[in-house]
Amino acid sequence: MELISLADVRAAAERVRDRVLRTPLLPGPRSDTPLWLKPENLQPVGAFKIRGAVNALACLEPAARQAGVVTHSSGNHGQALAYAARGEGIHCVVVVPEGASRVKAAAMRRFGAEIVPAAPADRQATALKLVEERGLTLVPPFDHPDIIAGQGTVGAEVCADLAEPATVLVPVGGGGLASGVATAVRALSPRTRIVGVEPELAADAAESLDADRLVSWPPERAQRTIADGTRVGLSELTFAHLRERLDGIVTVTEDEIRSAMGAIARESRIVAEPSGALAAAAFRTGRVPADGPTVAVVSGGNVDPALLSEVVADGQ
Known part of the structure; x- marks a missing residue:
């Protein structure tokens, strides 16, 4: 299977420069x-997904x-694609799993997306059916080289701003962000350790790398985590990237995720959704050696206000 290259990431950087x-x-x-935070919550749609969506379009x-x-999409990719498509005058349909974040679904509608609900296990099949019936082009959340290359611009920026970080920590859901970041950082800073972070309750990527084969968890198993952006598993393409380019994956608990969200908000004034706080949570637990400057990618900040208020208050 062909993996993306640094050249692909650099080409994506040129395409997205004026939109991201x-x-x-x-x-x-x-x-x-x-510890340095890479605050992708500051993107126009509140998450890194805008990079891959703009590049793919x-x-x-x-x-x-x-x-x-x-x-x-459970939310952030759907928002990003809807936002990017609106800017290009392209009609966008998002198949949303039942039970998805209301904050994220509402944002998709604001950006002009047509929303089609589906059971979590049926969302990909529903999207493919719409491709067949309506002639639409599928822009998957992570399973495409153009998406991965766009997300890789996060890693390229990290290396441009911080010479040879000891460690880069990156959340892992479908694996597109981690695949792209690992590609860029591995090429630009070979001595940097690149570590993925998952919730314990959605640790299919960690299990896959440990088994050296793609392991899929049923949707109901991954639904248990508060980090809704990680409730989807890897694809063969993202697994191939992570197996080749990550140095490993660590997991964090639900309480550790909540604690990291609160600490980031109180001390760094950065709003992180649960998935966005994974990398900082791993750093705070000490599961990755703290042997030099570390970057934690805050992948997004689209969080329910009630949850944000709760986790901020918990640490006071």
């Missing part, structure tokens, strides 16, 4: 070892753009 915020590195919560043929696009 180049996020800075900001100081993380207090610690003995320097830029690569579409004119006929596909005219026909429209479809995806399946």
Whole structure:
């Protein structure tokens, strides 16, 4: 299976430059070892997904753009694709799993997406049915080279802003972000350790890498985690990237995720959704050696206000 390259990431960076915020590195919560946060919650849609969505749309043929696009998403990718498609005048349909975040679903509608609900186990099949029936082009959340290359621009920016970080921590859901970041960082800073982070309750990627084969968890098993962006498993493509380019994966508990969300908000003034707090949670638990400057990717900040208020208050 062909993996993306640094050249693909650099080409994506040129395509997305005028549509995506180049996020800075900001100081993380207090610690003995320097922690830097890469705040992708500051993107126009509140998450890194805008990078892959913009890059994927830029690569579409004119006929596909005219026909429209479809995806399946629990929230952030759907928002990103809807936002990017609106800017290009492209019709966008998002298949949303029942029980998805109301905050994220409402944002998709604001960005002009047509919403099609489906059972969590049926969302990909529903999207493929719409491709067949309506001639739409599928823009998957993570399982495509153009998506992975777009997400890889996060890693390229990290290496441009911080020379040879000791460790880069990145959340893992479907694996597109981790695949792209690992590709860029591995090429630009070979001595940097690249570690994925998952919730214990959705640790299919950790199990897959341990078994050296793709392991899929049933949707109802992964639904238990608060980190809704990680409730989807890897694809063969993202698994191949992670197996080749990650140094490992660690897991964190639900309480550790909530604690990290609160600490990031109180001490760094950064809003992180549960999935976005995974990397910082792994750093705070000490599961990754703190042997030099560390970057934790905050993948998104689209969090229910009630949950945010709760986790901030918990640490006071």
